[in-house]
Amino acid sequence: MSDLPLHITSEVAPLRQVLVHIPGDEMALVSPENRDELLFDDILFAEEARQEHEVMTTLFRRLVGHDDAVLELSDLVLEAFETPEARTNYVEELIGLVPERNFEAYQSELADLDAAALHRFAFTGQAPFPVSAHPLPNLLFTRDLAAVVGDHVVLSTAARSARRPESALIRTVFNFHPRFEASRQRLIELPEEVSFEGGDLLVVSDKVVLIGQSERTSLGGAVQVARELLARTAIEHVMVVNLPKRRSCMHLDTVFTFADEATFVVFPPIIEGYTDNVYDLSSGDRDGEFTMRVHTSLHAALEEVMDREVTFIPCGDDPISQQREQWTDGANLFAIRPGLVVGYTRNRETYAKMKEHGFRIVDAESFLKYHGDGDLPQNDKIAIRLEGNELSRGRGGPRCMTMPLVRA
Template sequence: MDTIDAPSPPSTDSAEDVFGIPAEAHLLKQVIVHTPGQEMELVAPDNREELLFDDILFVGNARKEHLLMCSIFEKIVGRPETVLQISDLLLEAFKKEEARHTFVEKLCRSLPEQNLGTVENELKQFSPQDLQQFALTGESDLPIRVQPVPNLMFTRDLAAVVHDHIILSHAATVARTRESIIINVILNHHPRFAPYSDKVIELPPGVTFEGGDLLVASPDTVLIGHSERTSFGAIMTIAHELFERTPVEHVVAVDLPRRRATMHLDTVFTFASPTEVIAFPPLLESHGFGYAMHLMPSDEPGQFMTDMRPNFRDTLDDLLDRELTYIPCGGTERLHQEREQWTDGANVFAAAPGAILGYERNRRTFNLLQEHGYRVVSAESFLSYYESSPFVPGSEKVAIQLAGTELSRGRGGPRCMTLPVARHTQPTGDNA
């Protein structure tokens, strides 16, 4: 049966409501996530490495843990539609025939080695539900074999929002190429986002960028990891676009070792509040691996002023208008620092200033947070405590422990699993 495209209701939000990240750790407004589903069930021992997984997750428990995380966000933010599921957004976008055709055409062009062109016409005839299922799992009745996209749960890598613009990823691996196409189609065709397509920054061919490498340190300063997933060409392009389109005046490129443990900047450095960061100590040491290149706009069109810095921490201290407290991931001993960095101890997500979520297994990191004035509490206890009362952002510093027994085996923490699209202008809210 043919599918009839229903008209999309016009968006009633402003561009700043849809896209707006002035800085890390401000009170969250809206975040895109993906709760693991059938696509994760298709990760097997013989394809897990190709799909970038070190282990196989117990999907039922992973879903429970992820949904618990989403409940934490909803309680802290306290507004409708705080959490948007990317699978729902994709299905809603696919109600438009143009979106379905665009997805199929981009897929066939981006993955020529999979010979999808032989079934392009058949894919274009899929219903929105069938195409969504194919997009996530690769499964269909067609005579083709396509891998699932289990890494979709790491929505952070799909894009990065800076002020009222969103930068689309260019996946560094074939296993994640379809994810880049999925977010592209959503941003250009979903009725929530399509009216603001002029706010979407698409990078040129030949460069790679994943959103876990970008942090908005302040309204005028952006940090980008030069990593195994983000190329220097992408950093230069992003800097040019941000200088042209946003209030950003400084872009700091941070060099990272090209290895899985440090695949993105947010694996070694995240904000817990506007004045506190959790960092893997070698990044900050005078002879650590984090040398920095400071980029600034030039009077010459298309040119930058550059300043090479041997130490990332000194660069931040010079650029930011506030003093930062650095909380070492894993504590004071190098062995524990390395163990907890491996299990995402530095990859926390701030839903509000000083209200963060991390994996409970990183106990030494939580012990240090407690020493810095944080109340450490389990996710379940937090929800129970605030069951009948609202959480007031800024009223206390709280570090929420997510068990994450299954989620942590996917090698990504709470920040990896979240793509914030809007935060408040002021840290604890617009009227703060």
């Protein structure tokens, strides 16, 4: 199949292509001693995590119905690194993003590595000379590397030092892999003094996006993304949601995701527990300026800009169950098409609330038994339960582990 043009104007339009990363050797390098520095609360068993991840990607391939439905980040990086210019650029990007690691002392040695050796260094931090680098286990969460809006790509500037090397990798892929050649004039790169991660951006429609101002996306980052989208794309409203700056809700999509066009699964203490924290930015009368309105709530803001009623489904029935379910990504669902979503099996209270709203709950393995390639149920509201006992230890759900590139 020829390369599909990037296109995302909805969180729930039928999926055509998605970027993922299967947990690799880098995940096995997370230890009790380095897990905090690598931003992990727990240690994942890599083989089990890979098996769980493979079920998820099998779902995507089966339901989308073509081999090119799932792209693997590791493959794209290796293919990009076949070009010497890409390897040199990656090393330069890395030096600039993490100056505290003093990679410039080995700049020529790193740039002289062949594609496979540089790939291994980039993912695991291991090299044939004594350069000190961390592995990148957070690459599992490809959502944070970038966000496609329309036919543009907003590239991340990670907030934490442990994740900044990931930004060098995704920039190299989009700037040098031949698959993305047609999109190079539509890359949005942000100043390094601000932070932005893709888990904080949700595409409501071809005219509206949400951006979380969170622990990982700074106010400057949110404003800069808004400015670029309003100036360069068809987006007319960027609604910035001010979130508590704590790890438990590090991105907007950890407390709020789409189930269909007007149904959302939410963590109520944050999404419904705060007021006057939604700032609607739109283009002003002069170039480079925008106007701002404050909405009383996200619910009210969405109903106004979408011009329809919306439904919030809580991830649990009471405050304790909601906290427990949000801890294991109850509100972090990924939509394959409107009303067909994937989440973790362990979030039983979330599924109970979804069932009350008309969703049929099925296990991933059972679903795969009854549906062939491209056999996508068109009308049923279905929540697919993905076994994620290991993956959930990483504190990211199916939306965190997916970066959609094309939706129909």
